[in-house]
Amino acid sequence: MKNSLLKTTLPRLTLIAALFAGCFIEPTLHAQNLPMLGDTGREDLSPVMERKLGEEIMLGIRQDKDYIDDEPASEFLNDFGAKLLEAHQEARGDANYDFYFFTVRDTMLNAFALPGGFIGVHSALILAAHSESELASVLAHEIGHVSQRHIARMIGNQKQDALIPIASMILAALLIRASPDAAIAVAMGGEGLAIQRQLDFSQNAEREADRVGLQILRDGHFDPTGMVAFFSRMQNSARGYSDNVPAFLRTHPLTSERIADIQSRIQSETFSKHIDNPDYQLFRARIRVLQDETTQGLIEAKSYFNDQMAQAKATKTVDVNAEYGLAFIAYKQRDFQLAQQYLDLAIKDSGDHPSSVFFTSLQLDILLTSKQNEAALAAAEKALQAFPTSRGIGRQYSDALIANNQVDAAITYLRDQTLLYRKDFLLQAQLAKAYAAAGKEALQHLALAESLALSGAISPAIDQLSIARRSPDGTFYDHAIIDARERDLKERFKDELEVAKKKGE
Incomplete structure (x- = not known):
């Protein structure tokens, strides 16, 4: 990855992660049981206000250059998160949160929960999660933070503890671009006793989120050993950095402790092997390209996929994900003919999985951007039949209508969609x-x-x-x-x- 990306180890988004996923304030939690719903601390921040706070933070995040605004990737991630929530209905918590999952560009293996059900995942974490079970373990953990209302409980305890107000944390998030030192100073302001109580609660909150996440994995029929495998990988990636920090200064418990706790919980259980959706690897290939779209970044991604292709050829196999990645890179470089060649190859080699929304979306992008308008509309009409609930495909369909001077039809279609999905701001923007x-x-x-x-x-x-x-x-x-x-x-x-x-x- 390019050097400039490596320098963004602590951008504004990462600071937000530290503030909202790691700064929890409450004296104690029961070691074995989840807290009773309706804690007195929860009364200080209503679910409505919590959601508004999350939306305010998301407004800034969406304007950040590190926010990955890509509909196929976003759709996959949100569909994946929805499956976890459907498998464990209690995961929405007593506030019945409307979750939204998103991706940001960052080289750290991390994810974070914001107020109101917004969950961010770093691009590096997606690339490091080799299986759906590993990604599920991370999302389930963050869902646990939200469902247990850790942020609401943090704010609820501010009155009795006189700790850092939420306004300071938002201010720190806004300051980070202009002055990282000033932002950290604002975020860390407060009395020593308050900070220690903050750290104590954060460690317990992480363990609690692990337990909730493990239950979500069980109910969703994912392999819970994926949580152990991925935490181990995160531990290795952070070796020499986080393990050198004294335990009493950590907001997260030691990774080795968490791994041991999870292992002890699953060692006597038997699980069926989870079979990944082939789209998961296409999702990772797309994120690999999107995490760095500079000229150098695309060159490095192309080199990676070419190496994967060479390895597949050496073993007389095919690598559909590498073929798709190369098609997406060629599209980004506006070499539409080469993009089409690689995409056709990926579809041919996909065998029983030729109807992926990732293939279809890229095909439509190639046709629309290369001004093959009539072919784009024909393909979009067919795609809409195959993926009637995909809002990304719907957007491309309306683009194809507009490109073919069928603007009234596009307006009619989009107005109908806004009635179906009343909270979708992207549909209103397309309208x-x-x-x-x-x-x-x-x-x-x-x-x-x-x-x-x-x-x-x-x-x-x-x-x-x-x-x-x-x-x-x-x-x-x-x-x-x-x-x-x-x-x-x-x-x-x-x-x-x-x-x-x-x-x-």
């Missing part, structure tokens, strides 16, 4: 794009306002409504909607300012 193509300025900015509001950006959403009102093509009906939405959003914005003011006091 805005379709309105722009149709020259409908007022509706374009109204859709942009909805997209921003759904993502938590209330003030910019209000600005878009003002632009929509000034648009010359706005109808009486449009203005009625704009007025109603503006009143609603201004009230929400006022409420949030009042809450922030009270917390500041």
Whole structure:
């Protein structure tokens, strides 16, 4: 990986991970039992406010260059996380969280939970997780943090412990780009006793999340030894760094302790071997390309996949994942002919798995970007039948309609989709794009306002409504909607300012 990436070992996103996955505040937890739901500390941060806080943090994360904004990868990760949640219904916690999983570029093997059910995974961790069971062990652990409301309990104890307020942690996250030293100073501000209590609780919270995660793995029929294998790999990757930190200064318990605890819990159990979805390795191949899209990064990824191809050839086998990776790199380099050749080869060699959404999405991207508009629309219509619930494929279908001057059909399709998925801000952004193509300025900015509001950006959403009102093509009906939405959003914005003011006091 390129050197500049190695220098981002502690970017803003990593600091957020340290703050929200490692800074928990509570005196003690029972060693064997999970805490009773409804702890007094949980009353101080309602699930609604917890979600709003998470959305506010996510707004900044989505604007960060290290946020991987890729629909096929995001869809796979969220579908994978949803399977874990379905297998263990209690994982959504007493607040019935609506989880969202996302990936960020980072060379550290790490993942983190944010308030309200947002879970981030580092790209390096995905590449290091060789099997679905290993990735599941990490996601299940972070789900455990959320379901047990560790962050709410942290804030709930601030009054009695007079510890670091949540505002300081957010401020530290915002400061990290300009001044890492200042950010760390803000994050670590507080009395020594408070910090020690913080560390004590964090260690117990990690053990608790391990236990919840292990139960999720069992119920999801994943191999729990994957947790042991992956923790061991994380331990090896951090050797010479984290193990040199005294135990009393750690927010996480020693990895060796956690491994021993998990091993003791599963040693008497028998498990059937989990068979991975072939899409998992395609997902990892795609992340390998996306983690560094610079010229040098693509060269290094290409070298890696070529080595994999050479090894497969030496053993007279094929490597579909390497073929797909090379196709994706060629697409990124705008060599569409080579991208198509490698993609065709990957599909041919995939045998019983030719209908992957990763293959289909890349095929549509090649056709759309190379302006093969009629072929793109035909392929998109077929893809939509094969993957009717894929919102990424749906976006590409609407792009194909727009490219073929069928803008009204694109608008109709997208409006129907926004009714089905009312909380999807990306769909509203795509609808805005379709309105722009149709020259409908007022509706374009109204859709942009909805997209921003759904993502938590209330003030910019209000600005878009003002632009929509000034648009010359706005109808009486449009203005009625704009007025109603503006009143609603201004009230929400006022409420949030009042809450922030009270917390500041």
